[in-house]
Amino acid sequence: MNGQDYWLPQPDLDGIDVGTVLQALADPVRLQIVRALDAAGESTCTALDVPVKASTVSHHMRSLRESGVVSTRLVGNARPSRLRRDDLERRFPGLLASILSATPPSRDGGDSPAGGPDPKPAL
Amino acid sequence: MNGQDYWLPQPDLDGIDVGTVLQALADPVRLQIVRALDAAGESTCTALDVPVKASTVSHHMRSLRESGVVSTRLVGNARPSRLRRDDLERRFPGLLASILSATPPSRDGGDSPAGGPDPKPAL
């Protein structure tokens, strides 16, 4: 009814640290959550299709919020979250875009054998 | 000295995974190494000013190499490494730049995004 939204506490724009953001984005599940939020625009914990339990999703969402990656809105009983696109773009121009555009959701066999034989020392 | 360089094995351009790169960059020490390499252009393990032992630096350098962030050259007994700028820029345009330009080594407290003494990426 009214346009007034309540939000969960989140770091200020200048309080967003690149190291913290990288740590938040380093986890595969959290990165998957970020990609899902990018596609959906906004989503709640239970609506996300991730291979972990709801309590774990909530835990990850908290990490993402405290690191400054997402904003969480308080609407009734639900807590829909969304990416802080503008803030991240202002703080780290091009970072989120390059991450999201890279390797779109490909879930089939695609784990890079970092320890395996590397056939091409190019350059 | 000869013009022929030998390199340690490293992943192919298409084999670089954004998640793996983010994991590599998530560690504070590794991020510090990356910033040092950005400033120096090329450096060996012992020449880097990082608060960990040499064996740990070697360990981190291996992670960075296997994730596709750095290239390591074989010259005599030394192993100078450098950032794979071109490859990373081609694979994830804007990613490395946004990370490196954000919050330079804040050793003197606070971040000075502009007007730094020598933000000079030579190479």
Next chain:
DNA sequence: ATACATGTTCGACGAGTATCGTAAGAGCGG
């Protein structure tokens, strides 16, 4: 060749954290 320097590898230890199950709080609908 011997000695030294530079890097790497290995085993071990400890801190951090990802995951789960359960319980509790808060709003919505019957």
Next chain:
DNA sequence: CCGCTCTTACGATACTCGTCGAACATGTAT
């Protein structure tokens, strides 16, 4: 009112990984 759903908080467990010391390999200098 009572139940149902969504979400978070807490405790417990297991695992990843960052760190170190020591040993080893390799190339350089004396």
